[in-house]
Amino acid sequence: MFALVDGNNFYVSCERVFRPNLQHTPVVVLSNNDGCAIARSNEAKALDIKMGAPWFQIQHLSESHGLVALSANFALYGDMSDRMMSIAAGLGPTQEIYSIDESFIGLDGVRGNLARRARIIRSRILQWTGLPCGIGIGATKTLAKLANYIAKTAERKPGSYPQEYAQVCDLSSISLEERQYLLGLTEIGEVWGVGRRYAAQLKEYGMHTALDLSRMDPAVVRSRWSVVLERTVRELQGTACIQIEDIAPDKKEIACTRSFGHPVTQRSDLQEAISEFTSRACEKLRRQNSHANQVLCFIRTSPFRKEKQYSRSICIRLPRPCADTKIITQSAIQGLNLIYKSGYKYAKAGVMLIDLQPADTTQLNLDIGLTDDLCAEDRTPESRVDQSRLMQTMDAVNLRYGKSTLLLASAGLGGVNRSWSMKQERRTPQYTTRWQDIPIARA
């Protein structure tokens, strides 16, 4: 048995904890550079603002309907998420943190009335953090997801589902007929694992609801679509195919990419951007104690604009597997110089670390002499330890005083002016919180 705990309109709800006057107001949170809406309050959804809608297309609603737009503050959302997750963990013995606002809870061995238990956890999260959430319960992860969708939709759109399922919905404790009734009310595209493409193809095939999908023959689904969709069908039928991942596996690739606040043309600006992206990616790499074998670097113009388009990426093999910002940045910049062409207005760039391996594997290979081609300053064990300590110190300083406190002066550049970064002042200033600053117990 599984539960899914999912924060409502998560980023907006986080902001509202600190600005209670935004309750009952249409609010959106905007992506980097205030580009598009990545979270919407219920009131904003009621204005038919779509996920990912560009700000310039919905801006007029601030005049006509009092829409409030906020710049995203991911540090804050991360802190709030940690609090919500730690309370949600009380629902059952195992927890998988699936995204910043969602976690699956394994309920095996939990006795008693699950829905009642879930309601208690839900009100505790609301009271202790100020964050509203929905909880769905089902025999499989896919059914728990579906139950969560019903719980949230029943609350947001009265009349869509029976009111008793609002906020908490337990699909496991109701009759087969009732469960089929609820699945029949649910669009096929709302099922976890059915995206836009599959939804369109399935509708063409005559399947329109979650109930229709649950009644399909898994073998037919497999041969006509894929093993992935077959698994979804089995999960809807109540056979658990996807288990809780208690311990998060290491990432297989780590990326840092950004759209620019304004078009970038100069090679030097791209070099600054790439070197900062590489630093961020390397921090993540060290945090999971991995080394990279290759770094991929890409630059591209905006596909939305009617201009000469250019988009290229290049993959550079590192001199040895490592997590050293200096070495990896050198390779990334080298890659950039190979693909850069002047005369284009660049809109986006990024860095991906790929072909990752555990750091201790590298150490083993160094010890038994399997790795050659060392960089000059990298030849002795002592110098490697020094480099590694330098990285640890940088990470510690940046964690303590905020990212970008300590940066590499990349590729012979002078000061970092981040001319590629911001279009203008953000709509709302950034502020950070510490655990203890978060207000507690709002009713």
Next chain:
DNA sequence: TCTGGGGTCCTAGGACCC
């Protein structure tokens, strides 16, 4: 003028080897 930033899994096809 203005359009996010991450990830994963699966499959098909080609190269190469025995």
Next chain:
DNA sequence: TCTGGGGTCCTAGGACCC
């Protein structure tokens, strides 16, 4: 010179998730 079957690895592309 001709022929068969099977395995592995790599890459690109498509689908999905938040």
